[in-house]
Amino acid sequence: MRNLFLGASAACLAAFASSAALADEGMWTYDNFPAAQVKATYGVTLDKAWLDHVQANAVRLSTGCSASVVSAQGLVLTNHHCVSDCAQDLSTATSDHLKTGYVIANREEERTCPGMQAEVLLSIKDVTDTVKSAASGKAGGEFVKARNAAIADIERTNCAGKEAVQTCQVVNLYQDGQYKLYTFRKFSDVRLVFAPELATAFFGGDPDNFNFPRYDLDMSFVRLYENGKPVATPGHLVWNPAPPKDGELTIVAGNPGTTNRLLTADQLAFLRDVSFPMTLTQLAELRGRLIEFGKRGPEQQRVASHELFGIENSYKVYVGQLQALSGPGFLDGKRQADAELKAKVAADPKLAAATGDPWAKIAAVQTERAGLYAPYVLLEGRAGFFSPLYGYAVELVRAAQERAKPNTERLPEYADARLPLLEKEITDAKPVDKDLNQLQIEFWLLKVREVLTADAPQTKLLLGKDSPETIAARLAGSTLADPAVRKALWDGGLPAIQASKDPLIQYVLATDGAARAARKAYEERVTGPSGQAAQKIAAARFAVYGDKVYPDATFSPRLSYGKVAGWTYRGQTVPYATTFKGLWERATGQDPFALAPRWEAARGKLSDDTVFDFVTTNDITGGNSGSPVLNAKGEVIGAAFDGNIHSLGGAFAYDGSINRTVVASTAAATEAFVKVYGQQALVDELLGKPFKKGGR
Structure with missing residues (x-):
């Protein structure tokens, strides 16, 4: 399926004709789950007790992923790419856990993931x-x-x-x-328990990403600790090692990140014409720089590999989304849906008077947005281009400044409720490669000069008379890689920040005003007017369609329902599952289709017909990574880790005929944990067998 064009299908466009969800469509909140629709479609009753049980064991990770509690001792299932930061942070030049995996013998070897927090909805x-x-x-x-x-x-x-x-x-x-x-x-104490090799979790690499068939064991485990001991979780989800059945009901419990299905056609046109092209150009160039950085030597390749994975993944997502928005008739279908809602509003004089014309207001905002977007993105949204040290400096400076204000007058990310996690992320020890950090800052400043131009006042403020290369080299002398330095600055507050001689702290103090100004202008002329207009449209939509509407994804707890099913596209039928046999056939011995040594050694030990990965019709998006895939009994039968190429258009509309969720199966994992990794204790824990001292 790698070469199939991602376009808007007729069914997808038809979905625009009504804002009510179609079968299998929707990322539903727990307090508005369409249990009656599931009953009517699949004949399965998911009552409040079922939903409460799932809610109590569905986990949101601060890494931007989802997870689930799967044992009585706080064991949590998620994806490998959701803990790859942790595996990287725990690695050294002589111990590369992304390359060799994180495979340990007992709980004493479980190590804390820096900056990671797990949350369960109450x-x-x-x-x-x-x-x-x-x-x-x-x-x-x-x-x-x-x-x-x-x-x-x-x-x-x-x-x-x-x-x-x-x-x-x-x-x-x-x-x-x-x-x-x-x-x-x-x-707040989340420890790494098990992670396979990157070559196993991401077998097939970028060519297979967002495609199917897949042969990935994209599963890892962390454990929840409190007061130095594993958290007791007796009401956990049950691990079911049986393979999935074609057509069976599946529920995904996770935290989908962002969708834009409720945006107007004018807002989508802005993404297509302005936002996505700029983003793709910059990601493509940064990807090239990271590849070249990795060619400097083995250590550079190691430290850049995780950043490169993220950039390539994001690039592919944006390409797919841009193709969807550019597909023949796609925006025409959205304009038709907007017009239908407007017509229903106009037919009700009272509703029309209360609603006004928020669509026109949003259309007018896009003109303002076009001029404000680049400064906002480069100075605020993507400032530093993922440089960890620049990120620390901004957070430390702003946190000190904002904490001096009353809680209700701060920027929202520095409100009292957000500070504990922010402090943890800033002060936890994480390794930083200064050369890679310098590359990221240099790239950012080059883009500021290129896009805003050398004559822009913001560029002059950031660069003065120096080049991006000169400033990035100077800022490389920062001491913020030391967690003790960051801790002292956090605890010392504004006086410590103002007295600091660190070059990055001084740089942010001198330049952050421009970023704040860009943010303020964007909020005043884009975010505020758009939010007010969106409230009017939302009220109108509720009045017309009632509670049959589900909200866009916001990285908050959601449920989606669907079934195990392959698909047919342009005459090509894709089966619902792959097996270990297919893995051996796909392996070539060369990256990205090279097997990890453990798997080469396991040839002949694994059952050829064991289901490896499978696909479902569940409606998911980024942020759902690591979500448990449940059967009708609420048992875990897999972990969602990807979507097929058609699912990328799901940011704007869902097409149940071809959108698919890609899942790593518990059947394959259970067998591989024992026969490939020798992790019998892990399997025993998953299956609820008594804990033995010295094991898990």
């Missing part, structure tokens, strides 16, 4: 009226400020005194249509 509370009333009558930047202040106060009040064990987050749903307070139980 409750959902509607706070829409409180947030909307706080921002009522305000416009532009004042609207954003009032909304953020209300959210910060709600989060602080509801978690007051419980910050050590809980996180409170107000989740924006339906493009400012609803606000819900999500309260999570958090775990």
Whole structure:
């Protein structure tokens, strides 16, 4: 399927004709799951007890991934690429866990993942009226400020005194249509238990990414600890090692990252014409620089490999999404859907009077947005281009400045409820390669000069009379790679920041005003007006379609339902599953189709017909990585790790005939853990057998 063009299908365009979800479509919140629709379609009853059990064991990771509790001792299943940062951080020049895997003998060898936090949803509370009333009558930047202040106060009040064990987050749903307070139980001590080799988890590399057939064991495990001991989780999800059955019901419980299905046609056109082309150009160039960096030597190749994986993955996602938006008739279908909703609103005089014409307001905003977008992205959104040291400097400076303000007057990411995780991410020890960090800062400054031009005041502020290369080399002298330095600056607050002689801290203090100004302008002229208009559209959509509408993804807990199923596209039928036999046939001995040594040694030990990976019709997107795939009994039968090439258009619409979720099966994992990795204790734990001292 690697060469099939990703385009908008007739079914996908037809989905625009109504905002009500189609069968198998939707990333549903726990408090609005369409159990009746599942019953009607699949004959399976998923009652409140079933949903509560899943909710209590579905995990959100601060790495931007999903996971699930699968044993009585706090064992958590996720994807390899969700813990690859951790594996990289725990590696050294002589111990490369991405290359050889993280395979240990007992719990004493489980090591803390720096900066990682796990969260489990406890409750959902509607706070829409409180947030909307706080921002009522305000416009532009004042609207954003009032909304953020209300959210910060709600989060602080509801978690007051419980910050050590809980996180409170107000989740924006339906493009400012609803606000819900999500309260999570958090775990700050998350330790790596098992990770296969990158060559195994990502067998087939970029050529196979977002494609199927797949032969990847993209599974890893971490464990939740508290007070130095594994957390007791007796009500965990059950691990089912049986293979999936074609056509059986599947539920995915995860945290889908971002979709744009509720945007207007004008907003989508902006993504197609302005946002995506700029992003793709910059990612492509950065990818080339990382590849060249990796050619300097084995250590450079090691430290750059994870960054390169992320860039290549993002690049492919944006390519697929741009192709979907550019497909024949795609935006025409969205304009038709917008027109249908407008017509239904116009047919109800009372609703029409309350709604006005928010579509026209959003269209007008896009003109403003075009001029503000590049400065906002380069100075704020992607400033530093993933440089960890620059990121530390900005967070330290802004946290010190914002913490000096009342909670409700801060930038939202520095509100009281967000500070514990931010402090952990800043102060936990993580290795930093200074040469790679220098490359990232240099690339960022080159893009600022190229896109904003050398004459722009922001460029002059950032560069002065120096070149990007000169400044990046000077900033390489920063001491922020030392966690003790970061800890001292965090604890010392604004006085420590102002007194610091660190070149990166000084640089951010001198230049961050330009980034704040770009952000303020964007919020006043884009975010604020768009949010107000979106509230009107959301209210109209609720009035017309009721609760049959699901919200766009926001990296918050969701459920999707579907079934195990292959697909047919342009006359080519793709079976629903692959097997170990297919892996041996696909292996060539050359990257990215080279087997890890353990797997070469296991030839003949594994059953050829064991299901390796499979696909389902579940509606997912980025952020769902690591999500448990459950059967009707709520048992884990796999971990979602990818989508097929058609699913990339799922950012804007879902087509159940060809959109597929790609899943690593528990059947393959159970067999491989024992026969390839010698991890019998891990399998025993997954199957609920008694814990033996010295094991897991």
